[in-house]
Amino acid sequence: MQVEAVAGKAAEQASVSGKGPAHEAEYDLRQIDCDPNFWYPIAWSHKVRAGKVFPARYAGHPIALVRPESGPVYALEDRCAHRQVPLSKGVVEGDCIKCCYHGWAFDRGGKCVTVPYLNKEGVGRPVRSYPCREKGGLIFVFPGDPALAESVPLPEIAQVGNPEFKTRRFFPRLKCHYTFMHENLMDMNHQFLHRRQMGSITARFMGQDKGENFMEARYSFARKGGNQPLAEALIFGKHREIEGKEQPVEEIVSIRTTYPYQTLKIHDKDGDLVMDLWVAYVPLGSDQLGTQTFGLLSVKKPKWAFLLDLAWPALGLFTHRIFEEDREIVELEQKAWRELGGDHTIEVFPVVKALRALLARNGVPNARARPLEKG
Numbered sequence: 001m002q003v004e005a006v007a008g009k010a011a012e013q014a015s016v017s018g019k020g021p022a023h024e025a026e027y028d029l030r031q032i033d034c035d036p037n038f039w040y041p042i043a044w045s046h047k048v049r050a051g052k053v054f055p056a057r058y059a060g061h062p063i064a065l066v067r068p069e070s071g072p073v074y075a076l077e078d079r080c081a082h083r084q085v086p087l088s089k090g091v092v093e094g095d096c097i098k099c100c101y102h103g104w105a106f107d108r109g110g111k112c113v114t115v116p117y118l119n120k121e122g123v124g125r126p127v128r129s130y131p132c133r134e135k136g137g138l139i140f141v142f143p144g145d146p147a148l149a150e151s152v153p154l155p156e157i158a159q160v161g162n163p164e165f166k167t168r169r170f171f172p173r174l175k176c177h178y179t180f181m182h183e184n185l186m187d188m189n190h191q192f193l194h195r196r197q198m199g200s201i202t203a204r205f206m207g208q209d210k211g212e213n214f215m216e217a218r219y220s221f222a223r224k225g226g227n228q229p230l231a232e233a234l235i236f237g238k239h240r241e242i243e244g245k246e247q248p249v250e251e252i253v254s255i256r257t258t259y260p261y262q263t264l265k266i267h268d269k270d271g272d273l274v275m276d277l278w279v280a281y282v283p284l285g286s287d288q289l290g291t292q293t294f295g296l297l298s299v300k301k302p303k304w305a306f307l308l309d310l311a312w313p314a315l316g317l318f319t320h321r322i323f324e325e326d327r328e329i330v331e332l333e334q335k336a337w338r339e340l341g342g343d344h345t346i347e348v349f350p351v352v353k354a355l356r357a358l359l360a361r362n363g364v365p366n367a368r369a370r371p372l373e374k375g
């Protein structure tokens with residue numbers, strides 16, 4: 001009893017004070033929340049039009065994104081301080097957002113500047129404001145301690161804006177904890193799942209790098225059988241087949257989790273970057289068992305750029321199909337976690353073990369997290 005009480009207290013403190021080495025690998029990974037002291041994308045820039053307000057969400061917190069006719073976009077708690085009606089139902093007036101119900105108006109700092117029916121200063125209450133930035137066609141907020149926002153950089157995002165690349169957006173919503181997604185992308189040993197899309201290829205582990213807040217695994221692929229799909233050929237180049245022999249494929253796929261983001265880069269045999277994927281996994285509900293993905297996939301334009309334009313729909317379909325296979329699997333993993341009441345996975349691949357430790361170390365145990373039983 002004593003031990004439990006102390007451990008419970010530790011979890012409570014961890015969730016208040018943030019991360020710390022004390023909780024590494026001690027909690028069920030699916031009860032470790034994202035560290036809020038990072039920039040998280042919560043909407044695409046083009047969805048928040050000038051003079052409009054847009055409803056978004058981070059881990060159960062409703063957030064109204066407001067873009068005045070002029071000036072940068074800003075983020076407020078999406079609950080009016082008066083009766084908690086969503087501010088996203090309101091109207092943008094000048095630099096303020098006016099609640100749809102009684103017309104209280106809030107400025108970009110969240111201060112209530114007008115209560116229209118009481119001609120008096122200082123009667124309204126403020127709402128929470130979030131640090132807010134735009135980059136790469138995404139709107140980011142900083143859900144944690146606003147005092148830290150300035151010192152935390154926005155991430156580098158794929159090749160958005162680089163004319164040598166063509167970039168597509170994707171944004172699936174998944175019924176699973178964000179950690180399943182990190183594991184799925186990092187672990188290239190699951191190509192068997194994608195055999196119908198990619199034929200029979202196997203991943204060869206080429207090495208890794210690790211640090212306190214990142215890890216990278218590198219792979220190359222060998223084709224054992226089946227035909228190379230057209231879309232894959234466009235990214236990797238045509239693989240010459242030699243009858244009956246396993247072909248070395250000289251591209252290197254590097255997958256990296258730099259907490260809390262993930263990237264996958266492909267370099268061709270000359271070391272040139274040919275594909276660059278950037279993904280953020282943003283928790284939706286307060287239990288963080290649902291995830292909104294924001295992804296940008298950049299593909300290097302070939303010499304004849306129109307070929308890529310022509311192949312673009314096929315490429316979209318190819319990546320969509322692969323992603324749908326992954327989606328089904330990660331959601332099934334989450335389902336098993338719910339049914340079994342916790343994590344019963346057996347991990348044998350050192351890369352994934354290290355990734356799990358990284359996610360545990362950098363995240364924050366939630367209020368329900370209890371230390372794992374040892375032994």
Ligand code: FES
Nearest residue numbers: 080082083099102
């Ligand atoms: S609920 Fe917003 S002004 Fe009354």
Ligand SMILES: [Fe+2]
Nearest residue numbers: 184190322326
């Ligand atoms: Fe996959």
